[in-house]
Amino acid sequence: MTHIDPRRLPQILYIDRNDETRALVRRLLSHKYIILEATDPLDGLQLAEETHPNLILVDNNLPHITGSEATTRLRKMLPKTPIVIISADLAPGSRERALAAGAIGFIAKPIDADFEDQMDAYLNGKIEVLEDAEKHLLIYQQELVERLEGNTRQLTATVDKNKHLLQQNERMFSMLERRHKLLETAARVGQVVTSILDLDELLKYTVNIIRDEFELYYSGIFLVSDDEQWAILRAGYGEAGKKMMAQNYRLRVDEKSMIGNSILSQHARIALDAVGEESRFKNPFLPDTRSEMALPLVVKRRALGALTVQSKHLNAFTEEDITSLQAMADQVAVAINNAQLMLKLEDATSELVRTKTFEAIATATGEAIHWVGNKAAPIPGSVKRVREDLTYIFAIAAQFAPREANPQNEALIAAAQIIKEEAQEKGLDLEKALKEMSAMKLNQLRALVSVESLLEDLDIASNSAETILSIKEGLIGPARQRTDASVSLREMITDTVANMGLPEGVVEMEWADDLPNAFVDARQVEQVFNNLIKNGWEAMLNVTPDPKIYVHGRRDDNFVLVTIKDNGPGIPKNIQEKIWVSFFTTKGGSGGTGLGLSSVMQIVDQHGGSISLESEEGAGAMFSVRLPAAKQVES
């Protein structure tokens, strides 16, 4: 067996896109030739350059360029290398064209049994001769030219198309860029704007930022009047804006102006050529406007007003801009609505506070008036009785007429006369009184001229007045001046509780060992604790099954802290504010003068202490009272 050195086997480069044909050729030739394959003429060209094959077999049906063209190029590249074209094209002239292109051989498909022999022959130098070579060459060249021209045309068309696409892309890109910038700016504006709750600040800020960010000539905001007939300029950029607002610049809400129109229709209005635009109101303050847009500010289908943006350039705004800017205008509308709602809320709140304050004052005043009226009630009655009694007494006194006047009784006689005369002047009917008395029984008489009764009535009147005055002084008068002293709150409160006469076991007290004395006015502070404990008790009476009042006292820094806690019904939150204002609790009786919590608070405050309440409905109430501790005396 001859050993064949593969390195010395001839190489055939075979360019064919068809897998089956390549497989066939491989099968037929690979026992004696090395087959290099390429499916693409361009790859083929490269491969040919690299490997310098002994022969190149080119299929005519190739992608990108024809087999003939490939052949021509290969020929140029490797002039000495034989090229054979294999083709399925049996039309006349195809063999000639192949040869004209530079092939030295032409094999027709389908590949048959001769193939190996033919290939052998070509490798051994067989060259097929082309008759009428010139003619065919010419035809081939022409074909080539036509094809080239065709290619060129195609390429030019493609380039043109690409140029056009490129332009389109650029336009779209710049449009997107612009829209992006608009949206970005709009979003930024919207974000900041919704956080400003003060209406004036919001409007001013909005016009400024819109004008700056979009580099406009002017921007302004109109808000509709309450009757919705007018759009009033509430903010405007720069000098023009200032001047217009100073003039209360306003436009009617109708079709005549862009602003009015946009509000009515709740649609943006745009004027690209402001000079010619019909529905634009020529504004002397803004002479440079060439294009303009009005964006309605709408919240929940209600137009609050409109935003105007104006540019010095023609056609500064496009329809697309409306979308971006309207989104921003919508956010501005929400912000304005919120700011307006905030104002309404503040009004309502202060209205509510005012009402509540008046209510509280009215309650307090009412109670105060009733209390005074109650205390004063006995006075007129008592005074009337005194007046009546005096008539009778004067009647008797006026009767003093001794049988003879002497130096001792001269004065008395004169006095009796004075009484008689003045009584008459004052309209007291002494005669009538005497007559009545004459007709009376002793008992009745006794009642009429009772000195005791008369003095008692004066007492009643006096005491009633005193009570009223002492309350007044206790609250606002000189008695407010305190006589502070070191007082043991423990002793004071223990006494107070004992005097209140509460059932046993209701009050439980606990005092810290190091409880300091308090430096206070004992009388006033006694009333404080009396009041607090009594309140607690009265709230629980007949309501709480096992009523308890816990009194704890301990030191708290420089204060004495006393807490009074009950397990009663507690005080609902909505009443907790009122209790401090209510003036009086009860009218009197055995518990003291009933100062009420407002006085309690005043007393504690004036001592430099504090009082607070913790309570929840159904969970009892705890008052915490802090009073200044007395300085410990070093003994």
Next chain:
Amino acid sequence: MTTVLLVDDERLILRSLEKTLLRAGFDVITASDCKSGSATFAQNASAVNIAVLDLNMPGFEGIPKTGAGLDLLGDLKKQSPALPVIILTAYDEVNKAKEAVSGGANAFFVKGREQGLVELIQKILQG
């Protein structure tokens, strides 16, 4: 002789009202809280023609109580259903007034001019 049972815990008011009523020709029996008011009435039931009760005073438990007068009202009405009763008060308490009337009181009087009470008593006893 018309006899009035007068119950009020404020000494000055009680005494002054008593004297006004006396001078107006009434006979007056007094008490200063619910317990003694009830007992006093029980002792003089046949004589008393009308009762005038303060609203706020020590109640049957012996401790000051708001609305104690209404308790006494109930008690007296139990003892003598036909007894006319006036409730006295320092404050214009509308809901207490309603309670008083539904509890059997004939009238609710806000303390002010004492003469007004005299006229009210006369009106009730006549009517």
